[in-house]
Amino acid sequence: MSGTKKLIRLVLLRHGQSVWNQNRHFTGWSNVALSAQGEEEARRAGQLLKQANFDFDICFSSELKRARDTLATIQSEMVLEHLPTHRSWRLNERHYGALEGLRPWPAMRKFGIWPVLKTQFYFDASPPLLAADDPRAPANQQRYASVDPSQLPLAESMRQVSKRVRPFLHNTILPEAKQGKRLLIVAHKGILRVLMMQLEGLTGAQVMRLSVTTGQPICYELDETLVPVNRYYVGQ
């Protein structure tokens, strides 16, 4: 810890369980809802943060319903509905390409065991691509009409995810933290992994082993140079 200097707090949260998490479907950019358990996890996360006396100045979420709904529930539990909220496609989950909507076994039957397994274990492995004219491709969705289509994925390796999250972390999130703002970021497993990677300087292999549970707030305490000095699960 850095003596009497004030630490900057940053809270990361994976959304509550979604209906596709429940049934073990690859989800990615598919816009599915929270399950009943996920809604309860979101309420519980808000209560935990409130009981632990957390307060926030700005909230961030992905464009995806499961993260947005989780954030809205937390804000309601903490009576923080008035806070500025920044949504970005750069915080959307890793795009799982043609695997989206499939469960692991059907995916392996369709694409082969190794092509599916390696996407889960190797930082550089990309899932099979969606066809560019697939209506599910982000460039074909009205929701992303304001984004340069050349930036929108048809599938992503974790390295590609890390590359698109990096400018958002360094140009949008960390400058707010540097000003002493208290930040809450609600996103996804893959996104939290690469945020943790960039905050802590982890390797690709370490990132693939990080476990990130739904609905469990992770607090980072950063020194004034934005170096993490502490990381813990709130309420544990």
Ligand SMILES: O=C(O)[C@@H](CO)OP(=O)(O)O
């Ligand atoms: O998209 C998915 O399949 C899962 C795991 O990567 O992500 P999340 O439930 O965190 O959105």
